[in-house]
Amino acid sequence: MQKHTCTFILIGLGIVFACAPYPKEVETNSAVKAQRFPAESFDSVIEDNVDDMIKRGRDIFRYDTFGSENFWGDKLRLHEAIAGEKQGGRGTGLSPKQALQLGLKVDQAKVPSTLLEVIKGGAVSLENPETTLELLRANAVVGVTGFFDKKDKRLRSVGIQCAFCHSTVDDSFAKGIGRRLDGWPNRDLNVGAVVELSPNLQPLADLLKTDEATVRKVLLSWGPGKYDAELNQDGKAFRPDGKSAATVLPAAFGLAGVHLHTYTGWGSVTYWNAYVANTQMVGRGTFFDPRLKNEAQFPIGAAAGFGDMRPPSDLITEKLAALHFYQLAIPAPTPPKKLFDKDAAARGKEVFNGKAHCATCHVPPLFTEPGWPLHTPEEIGIDDFQANRSPEKRYRTTPLRGLFTRMKGGFYHDGRFPTLDEVVDHYNVAMKLNLTGSEHADLIEYLKSL
Numbered sequence: 001m002q003k004h005t006c007t008f009i010l011i012g013l014g015i016v017f018a019c020a021p022y023p024k025e026v027e028t029n030s031a032v033k034a035q036r037f038p039a040e041s042f043d044s045v046i047e048d049n050v051d052d053m054i055k056r057g058r059d060i061f062r063y064d065t066f067g068s069e070n071f072w073g074d075k076l077r078l079h080e081a082i083a084g085e086k087q088g089g090r091g092t093g094l095s096p097k098q099a100l101q102l103g104l105k106v107d108q109a110k111v112p113s114t115l116l117e118v119i120k121g122g123a124v125s126l127e128n129p130e131t132t133l134e135l136l137r138a139n140a141v142v143g144v145t146g147f148f149d150k151k152d153k154r155l156r157s158v159g160i161q162c163a164f165c166h167s168t169v170d171d172s173f174a175k176g177i178g179r180r181l182d183g184w185p186n187r188d189l190n191v192g193a194v195v196e197l198s199p200n201l202q203p204l205a206d207l208l209k210t211d212e213a214t215v216r217k218v219l220l221s222w223g224p225g226k227y228d229a230e231l232n233q234d235g236k237a238f239r240p241d242g243k244s245a246a247t248v249l250p251a252a253f254g255l256a257g258v259h260l261h262t263y264t265g266w267g268s269v270t271y272w273n274a275y276v277a278n279t280q281m282v283g284r285g286t287f288f289d290p291r292l293k294n295e296a297q298f299p300i301g302a303a304a305g306f307g308d309m310r311p312p313s314d315l316i317t318e319k320l321a322a323l324h325f326y327q328l329a330i331p332a333p334t335p336p337k338k339l340f341d342k343d344a345a346a347r348g349k350e351v352f353n354g355k356a357h358c359a360t361c362h363v364p365p366l367f368t369e370p371g372w373p374l375h376t377p378e379e380i381g382i383d384d385f386q387a388n389r390s391p392e393k394r395y396r397t398t399p400l401r402g403l404f405t406r407m408k409g410g411f412y413h414d415g416r417f418p419t420l421d422e423v424v425d426h427y428n429v430a431m432k433l434n435l436t437g438s439e440h441a442d443l444i445e446y447l448k449s450l
């Protein structure tokens with residue numbers, strides 16, 4: 001018995017000895033030894049990381065204000081307009097009905113079931129601003145967090161989240177109340193009108209070197225589904241033709257594999273997340289982009305020091321990795337089959353890849369170019385106004401998946417083409433495609449199927 005055990009150990013040792021350093025001629029990084037002995041393989045370390053990053057990223061995307069309550073609440077006093085005079089704020093307050101009319105959304109899963117029941121039964125009025133406060137207390141207003149005083153329970157500040165503009169709900173309970181759809185642009189949301197509720201817009205007026213009345217006018221010029229993420233860099237509120245300079249809220253899904261983001265290709269997803277959290281949501285963190293020090297292009301941003309922000313404490317940087325991860329995990333949604341004609345879409349695919357040359361830029365299956373997906377305004381046959389507001393002075397090829405989620409608000413960065421019909425017309429003329437009536441129609445069905 002004992003003899004057998006010894007032989008076994010000897011054979012075992014022999015194998016270990018023979019395997020590890022063999023073959024002698026091969027050099028490997030001695031650092032890999034660090035992963036050899038723990039029971040857990042590095043594969044499972046990676047799997048655990050995936051779960052953890054997605055969960056944290058989702059929480060950040062949905063619920064993190066990055067300290068922005070210091071601006072929206074403490075400075076602009078937006079919470080006072082929401083609460084209304086009776087609840088310690090100002091004015092009449094914001095009823096749930098008004099909030100829904102402004103395009104704000106309610107996450108059904110967060111509304112206490114008792115409250116849902118009474119809303120359904122009509123016992124709680126959607127006209128009453130106190131119900132809005134109830135919803136904020138339950139953390140059910142998508143993209144907005146209310147901060148309540150522990151003692152007198154009054155709303156003392158509000159902050160905003162990524163989900164404010166980049167999530168909507170599926171209306172499963174009522175219009176504007178349902179399950180979250182992260183990454184779907186909220187094309188109902190009137191960002192400007194929500195901000196304009198703020199009693200004190202002087203901090204924005206100071207930054208933009210103008211007066212409050214002008215700030216209010218600009219905010220109300222955006223309309224639903226739009227926001228201007230460059231206004232506080234260059235101060236350009238209107239295009240040369242007098243229309244608003246705001247852009248439509250883009251999809252924040254289907255972005256994995258895409259190199260540059262925003263309509264004008266400012267940078268990667270994580271670049272832009274840092275940009276937005278620091279310079280737009282006005283959270284507190286570190287941000288570095290020397291391109292914003294260009295005074296000629298970005299007079300406002302350069303003067304405000306947006307190109308190098310280093311506050312003593314940082315609520316943003318440690319969240320960027322998980323936030324990035326989560327965003328890349330959000331797939332583009334599949335359009336319902338009833339939204340398009342399958343046979344026409346199949347024919348349209350041929351047109352897209354062939355005669356119309358769409359696929360040279362919108363390369364399937366990413367529908368943008370692998371590489372450096374930027375184009376001059378001339379290449380796509382439009383004006384250079386918005387391109388010139390960005391460092392690269394170009395337009396980025398928009399990934400086309402999930403187009404059906406952005407039928408409201410129009411296409412191209414400023415929504416200039418209200419329908420796909422007009423988009424195809426534009427290409428037909430600008431690129432001299434000579435599409436026949438049926439090719440044109442088929443191409444539209446294909447776009448709707450993406």
Ligand code: HEC
Pocket residue numbers: 160161162163164165166191226227228229230247248249250251252255260261262263264269272273276277281323327
């Ligand atoms: C007030 C509305 C608003 C908020 C809040 C907001 N965004 Fe955006 N987001 C926009 C707009 C508008 C654009 C397009 C900007 C442009 O092209 O100039 C954009 C662009 C993006 C893009 C690029 C999409 C693409 O197609 O390339 C990503 C990714 C993104 N936002 C993620 C985020 C994240 C993450 C947060 C939170 C840190 C956030 N956004 C907060 C309005 C918002």
Ligand code: HEC
Pocket residue numbers: 263352356357358359360361362375379380395396397398400406410411412413414423424427428443447
């Ligand atoms: C030279 C490259 C190029 C070609 C070719 C091209 N596109 Fe585009 N496409 C772009 C760019 C760049 C944008 C973004 C324009 C903007 O936002 O102002 C865009 C935007 C779009 C949009 C709007 C997406 C949105 O959400 O706003 C659609 C739809 C579209 N293209 C379809 C097509 C079709 C169909 C064709 C072929 C007929 C085509 N494109 C050919 C570069 C191209």
